[in-house]
Amino acid sequence: MTMELSAGAAKRRGAGGWRWSGRIFLLLLLGFTVMPMIWMFITSLKTGFAAMQYPPQWWPAEPTLENYWRLIDPSGNVGRDFIQYFWNSIWVSTLTTILAVVVAVPAAYAFSRFRFPGRNFLFFAVLLRNMFPAVVFLVPLFILMKALGLVNTHGSLILTYLTFGLPLAIWLLKGFYDNIPVQLEQAARIDGATRFQAFFLIVMPLSTPGIIATSIYSFIGAWNEYIYAYTFLTRHDQMTLPVGIQRFFSENATDWPGLMAATFMMSIPVVVLFLVLQRYFVRALTEGAVKH
Amino acid sequence: MAQVILKDVVKNYGDVYAVNHVSLTVEDGEFVALVGPSGCGKTTTLNLVAGLIPMSGGTINIGDRDVTDLDPKDRDIAMVFQNYALYPQKSVYKNLAFPLQMRKLPKEEIDKRVQAAAKTLDIVHLLERKPRELSGGQQQRVALGRALVREPRAFLMDEPLSNLDAKLRVQMRSEIKRFHQDLNATIIYVTHDQLEAVTMSDKMAVMNGGFLQQYDSPANVFANPVNMFVASFVGSPAMSLVPLTAASKDGKVVLQSPEGWEMPLSDANGRKALSAKSSKVVLGGRHSTITVHKSQVPGAVPGKVYTVEPTGDVTFAQVFVSGAVVNVSVAPTFQLRPDEPVFLEFDQDRMHLFDGETEMALKLA
Amino acid sequence: MSTVPGQAIFRDVPEPRRIGLSQKVWNSRFDYLYVAPALIVMLIVIGYPIYYTIELSFFNTPASLALSAKQFNGLDNYVTILTSPVFWKVTWQTVLWTVLSTFFAFMIGLGAALALHREFAGRGVLRALLLIPWVVSAVAASYVWKWLYHSDFGAISAMLTQVGWIDKPINFIDNTNTSLYALIVVNVWKEFSFAMIMLMAGLQTVPDTLLRAAQVDGASPWQRFWHVTFPHLQGVSMVTLLLLAVQNFNSFIIPWIMTGGGPAGSSDIWITHIYQLAFGRQRWGVASAYAVILFIVMMVLGYFYVRALTKGDDARAAG
Numbered sequence: 001m002t003m004e005l006s007a008g009a010a011k012r013r014g015a016g017g018w019r020w021s022g023r024i025f026l027l028l029l030l031g032f033t034v035m036p037m038i039w040m041f042i043t044s045l046k047t048g049f050a051a052m053q054y055p056p057q058w059w060p061a062e063p064t065l066e067n068y069w070r071l072i073d074p075s076g077n078v079g080r081d082f083i084q085y086f087w088n089s090i091w092v093s094t095l096t097t098i099l100a101v102v103v104a105v106p107a108a109y110a111f112s113r114f115r116f117p118g119r120n121f122l123f124f125a126v127l128l129r130n131m132f133p134a135v136v137f138l139v140p141l142f143i144l145m146k147a148l149g150l151v152n153t154h155g156s157l158i159l160t161y162l163t164f165g166l167p168l169a170i171w172l173l174k175g176f177y178d179n180i181p182v183q184l185e186q187a188a189r190i191d192g193a194t195r196f197q198a199f200f201l202i203v204m205p206l207s208t209p210g211i212i213a214t215s216i217y218s219f220i221g222a223w224n225e226y227i228y229a230y231t232f233l234t235r236h237d238q239m240t241l242p243v244g245i246q247r248f249f250s251e252n253a254t255d256w257p258g259l260m261a262a263t264f265m266m267s268i269p270v271v272v273l274f275l276v277l278q279r280y281f282v283r284a285l286t287e288g289a290v291k292h
Numbered sequence: 293m294a295q296v297i298l299k300d301v302v303k304n305y306g307d308v309y310a311v312n313h314v315s316l317t318v319e320d321g322e323f324v325a326l327v328g329p330s331g332c333g334k335t336t337t338l339n340l341v342a343g344l345i346p347m348s349g350g351t352i353n354i355g356d357r358d359v360t361d362l363d364p365k366d367r368d369i370a371m372v373f374q375n376y377a378l379y380p381q382k383s384v385y386k387n388l389a390f391p392l393q394m395r396k397l398p399k400e401e402i403d404k405r406v407q408a409a410a411k412t413l414d415i416v417h418l419l420e421r422k423p424r425e426l427s428g429g430q431q432q433r434v435a436l437g438r439a440l441v442r443e444p445r446a447f448l449m450d451e452p453l454s455n456l457d458a459k460l461r462v463q464m465r466s467e468i469k470r471f472h473q474d475l476n477a478t479i480i481y482v483t484h485d486q487l488e489a490v491t492m493s494d495k496m497a498v499m500n501g502g503f504l505q506q507y508d509s510p511a512n513v514f515a516n517p518v519n520m521f522v523a524s525f526v527g528s529p530a531m532s533l534v535p536l537t538a539a540s541k542d543g544k545v546v547l548q549s550p551e552g553w554e555m556p557l558s559d560a561n562g563r564k565a566l567s568a569k570s571s572k573v574v575l576g577g578r579h580s581t582i583t584v585h586k587s588q589v590p591g592a593v594p595g596k597v598y599t600v601e602p603t604g605d606v607t608f609a610q611v612f613v614s615g616a617v618v619n620v621s622v623a624p625t626f627q628l629r630p631d632e633p634v635f636l637e638f639d640q641d642r643m644h645l646f647d648g649e650t651e652m653a654l655k656l657a
Numbered sequence: 658m659s660t661v662p663g664q665a666i667f668r669d670v671p672e673p674r675r676i677g678l679s680q681k682v683w684n685s686r687f688d689y690l691y692v693a694p695a696l697i698v699m700l701i702v703i704g705y706p707i708y709y710t711i712e713l714s715f716f717n718t719p720a721s722l723a724l725s726a727k728q729f730n731g732l733d734n735y736v737t738i739l740t741s742p743v744f745w746k747v748t749w750q751t752v753l754w755t756v757l758s759t760f761f762a763f764m765i766g767l768g769a770a771l772a773l774h775r776e777f778a779g780r781g782v783l784r785a786l787l788l789i790p791w792v793v794s795a796v797a798a799s800y801v802w803k804w805l806y807h808s809d810f811g812a813i814s815a816m817l818t819q820v821g822w823i824d825k826p827i828n829f830i831d832n833t834n835t836s837l838y839a840l841i842v843v844n845v846w847k848e849f850s851f852a853m854i855m856l857m858a859g860l861q862t863v864p865d866t867l868l869r870a871a872q873v874d875g876a877s878p879w880q881r882f883w884h885v886t887f888p889h890l891q892g893v894s895m896v897t898l899l900l901l902a903v904q905n906f907n908s909f910i911i912p913w914i915m916t917g918g919g920p921a922g923s924s925d926i927w928i929t930h931i932y933q934l935a936f937g938r939q940r941w942g943v944a945s946a947y948a949v950i951l952f953i954v955m956m957v958l959g960y961f962y963v964r965a966l967t968k969g970d971d972a973r974a975a976g
C-alpha cells in the first residue's frame with residue numbers, strides 16, 4: 001500500500017519535472033528568439049554615436065526616432081529612396097501573389113482531383129522545383145531577361161518569383177483541395193451543376209482559407225526575396241527593400257542604427273500580416289505534410 | 293420514374309477490377325438493394341450509374357435513354373451520399389434549393405418545393421441552420437430532402453443509414469420504405485448490411501469482389517443461394533457450411549467426414565452430390581432447419597457443443613461438426629452445456645449442397 | 658482470372674478492352690486545360706533555365722556573356738571542379754552547414770513542439786513569438802546578427818564579458834575557425850520554428866487515447882514519448898527533415914550578407930560559391946557545371962521528398 005503510494009508520488013514528481021524542464025526550455029528559447037529582434041529595435045533608437053560604444057548602452061541614453069523619420073521623410077534623399085523601395089516591394093509582391101494564385105488554383109485542383117496520364121510526373125516536376133536553389137536558375141534567367149530586355153524591370157522579378165511562388169502555391173492549395181470531400185462536387189454535379197459550376201459554386205467558397213493562406217505565403221516569399229532582385233536590378237528606382245537597404249546603408253561605413261530601423265520597418269508588414277492571419281498560415285503549411 | 297439497365301458494366305483501376313461485368317435491370321418503381329462486403333464495388337457501381345466516374349466498359353440505360361456518355365446533370369437522377377455531402381457553407385434551405393436553382397426553376401416554384409420536402413421530412417424548423425449545426429440524423433434527413441425536391445427518374449442511395457445509431461437507423465429504414473411506396477420511386481440502395489437489404493428491398497443484388505453474385509428477391513436469395521459466398525453472407529446467423537466427401541454406398545449416396553461418420557442423403561440430394569466436379573461436397577444448413585438431439589438418431593451427425601447463447605425466446609448454440617462450426621437454435625427449455633456431445637439432424641428438403649471445387653450450389657439437372 | 662470463390666459461372670466473361678495511352682490522353686484532354694497555364698509558366702521559368710544551365714556547363718562562355726562566342730569544351734568544366742581542392746573544401750563546409758543546421762533546428766523544434774503541446778496560459782502568444790524569426794526576411798536576420806556579432810560593438814561579446822566568461826570581445830564572423838559555426842547559429846535561429854510548427858501539427862495526430870492507455874499502463878513520460886508519440890511523428894519528421902535539409906543546402910542569403918563566404922572561404926558553401934563563380938568571376942561554364950552537379954544531388958533527395966509527400970494520394974481520385 002505505502003509502496004504503491006510512494007511510487008505514484010514519484011511518478012507525479014517525474015511528470016512535474018518534465019513539465020518544469022519544458023517551461024525552462026521554452027523560456028530560454030524565447031530569449032534566444034526575441035533577443036535579436038529586441039536588439040534590432042533598441043539599436044534603431046540610438047544615434048550613430050551611441051551605437052558605437054563598448055560596452056553598449058543596453059538602453060539608449062537618449063532614445064530618438066530620428067532614424068525612422070529619416071526613412072519616411074519624402075523630402076530627404078534617404079526617405080525618398082526608402083519609400084520608393086517600399087512601394088516597389090509592395091507592387092512586386094502583390095502582383096506575384098495574384099498571378100501565382102490565379103494560375104495555381106486550377107492546377108492544384110486538377111492535381112488533387114483528376115488522374116490524367118502524366119499527372120504524377122507533372123506533379124513531381126512541380127514539387128521538384130522547391131528543391132532547387134535560385135542559383136541553378138540564375139544564370140540562364142539572367143540571360144533570358146537580358147534577351148527579353150527585362151533586366152532592371154519589375155517584370156523580371158515577377159516572372160522569376162513565379163519559379164518558387166507557383167510550385168509552392170500549387171502544393172499548398174492541393175493540400176486544401178485534398179481535404180474537401182469529393183462527394184460535395186459529386187452531389188453538385190448530380191444536382192445539375194457542370195464540372196465547372198461544381199468547382200466554382202461549391203469548392204471555391206470552401207477553399208477560401210486555403211487561398212488566403214497561399215496568398216500570404218506568396219506575398220511573404222516575394223517580399224523577402226533577395227537573390228534575384230540583387231542580380232537583376234541595378235537601378236536604384238527599381239529596387240525592392242531587401243536589396244535597397246543594403247546598397248543604401250553600406251556604401252561607406254555602416255550606419256547601424258539606420259540599418260536596424262530599416263530592417264525593422266521592412267519586417268513590420270510581414271510580421272503583422274503573419275500575426276493577423278496566423279491561423280491560415282500555420283494550417284496551410286501543415287495540411288499537406290500531415291495527412292489526417 | 294424509370295427503369296435502369298446495366299449491361300456488362302466494367303470499371304477497372306489498372307489491374308484492380310472494382311466492377312466486373314455487372315448486368316442487371318432495375319424495373320420501374322422497384323427498390324433494389326446492392327449489398328456486399330466492404331470494398332466489393334457497390335459505391336463504384338452506384339457512381340457509374342450516376343455518371344460520376346467514367347466507365348471502362350458496358351452501357352447504362354435510364355428509362356428509354358442510353359446515358360452511358362451523359363454527364364451526371366443530364367441523367368436526371370438524385371443521390372444520397374454516405375457522408376451526406378451537404379454543402380457546408382449553405383443553409384439547409386439553400387442546400388435543398390440548389391438542385392432546383394441549377395435547373396433554373398422560378399423562385400416561387402423553388403420555395404414551394406423546398407417547403408413541401410421540408411414538411412415531408414419534418415425539417416421545417418431547421419431550414420435556416422447550417423449543416424454543421426445539425427445532428428447526424430437531421431443531416432441525413434436534409435440529404436434525403438435534397439434528393440426529394442426534384443422528381444428524378446431514379447434515386448441512388450449509398451449507405452445512407454450507416455452513420456446513424458441503431459435506433460434511428462430502424463426508424464429511418466421504415467421512412468425510406470414509406471417514401472418508396474408513396475412515390476413509387478425507382479431506388480438503387482447500397483448497403484453492406486444484409487439485414488437492411490432483406491428487410492427493405494424488392495430485389496437484392498449481392499456483390500463480391502466486383503462481381504454480381506446473385507440478383508433476386510430477398511426470399512429467393514435466402515432460400516436458394518447460388519454459391520457459398522451468398523449462402524454465408526445472407527441470413528443471420530449465417531448458414532453453416534461443413535466440407536465433406538460424397539461417396540456411393542449400396543446404391544445410396546452418403547456424405548463422409550474425415551472422422552469416419554456418414555450421413556445418408558435423400559435421392560434428390562444424392563443426385564445433386566454426384567453432379568459435383570469432384571467428390572468434395574460442402575453441406576450447408578440454416579439453424580432453423582437443423583434439429584438437435586441428445587442421442588443418436590438415424591441420419592444425424594455427431595458434434596460437440598461449443599457455445600450456448602440464450603436470447604429469451606430461442607437459444608442459439610454453436611456446435612463443432614467435423615472441424616466446422618454449425619449454428620443451431622433450440623427452444624429455451626432445451627438444456628445445452630458447452631462441450632456436451634450432441635447429434636444434429638439436417639432437414640433433407642431444406643439442406644444445401646455446394647460443389648467443393650467451384651463453391652457453386654449443386655442443382656438437379 | 659479472378660480468384661473470387663464461386664465465380665465459375667462468370668468465368669467466361671470477356672476480358673475488358675484495354676485502352677491505349679493516346680486514348681487515355683484524349684479522354685482527359687479537358688483535365689490538361691486546368692494545369693496548362695501553370696505548366697506553360699513553369700516551362701518558361703524552370704524548364705528552359707534547367708536546359709540552358711546544362712548546355713552552358715559544356716561550354717566555355719566569355720565573361721561578357723556573349724553567347725555567340727561560346728566554345729564547346731566537353732567535360733572540361735566538370736573536370737576543373739572535381740579536381741579543384743576548393744571544391745572539396747566547399748563541399749565539406751556545405752555538408753557541415755547542412756547537417757548541423759538541420760539537426761539543431763529539428764531538435765530545438767521538437768523540444769519546443771513537445772513543450773508547447775500541452776495547453777497553458779499564454780501558449781498562443783508564445784507560439785506566435787517563436788514563429789517570428791521564420792517570417793522575417795533572411796536579409797533582416799543577417800543584418801541583425803551581423804550587428805550582434807560585431808567585433809567591436811557586438812552585444813553578444815558584451816554580454817559574455819559582463820557575465821565574466823570572456824575578457825575581451827570575440828571576433829565571431831571575421832575568424833576562419835568560427836565563422837561557419839556562427840552562421841549556423843543564425844540559420845538555426847531562423848529555421849527552428851519551421852520544424853516546431855510541423856511537429857506540433859504532427860503531435861495533434863497522436864491519439865490521446867493511446868497516450869492515456871500508456872499512462873494507465875504505468876509508462877513514464879519518456880516511455881510514452883518513445884513508444885507512442887515518436888512512432889506517430891515519423892512521417893512528419895521525415896518530411897520536415899527533408900525540407901530543412903533541402904532549404905539549408907540551398908541557403909544563400911545568410912552567408913552571402915554576413916560574410917560573403919569569407920574570411921578566406923571559411924564559410925563558403927555551394928550556393929555562395931557558385932554565385933561568386935558566376936557573377937563575381939564570370940566563369941559561367943564552371944558555375945553552370947556546379948549547378949548541374951547540385952541538380953543531380955537534389956534529384957536524388959527530391960525523389961524521397963516527393964515520395965514522402967504524395968504517399969496515399971491515389972486513394973483520393975475523383976471522376
Ligand SMILES: Nc1ncnc2c1ncn2[C@@H]1O[C@H](COP(=O)(O)OP(=O)(O)O)[C@@H](O)[C@H]1O
Pocket residue numbers: 305308309310328329330331332333334335336337971972973974975
Ligand atoms: N479511385 C480509385 N482508385 C483505385 N481503386 C479504387 C478507386 N475507387 C475504388 N477503388 C477500389 O475499388 C474497389 C471497390 O470500391 P468501392 O466501390 O468503394 O467498394 P464498396 O463496396 O465498399 O463501396 C475497392 O477495392 C477499392 O479499393
Ligand SMILES: [Mg+2]
Pocket residue numbers: 331334335336
Ligand atoms: Mg462504399
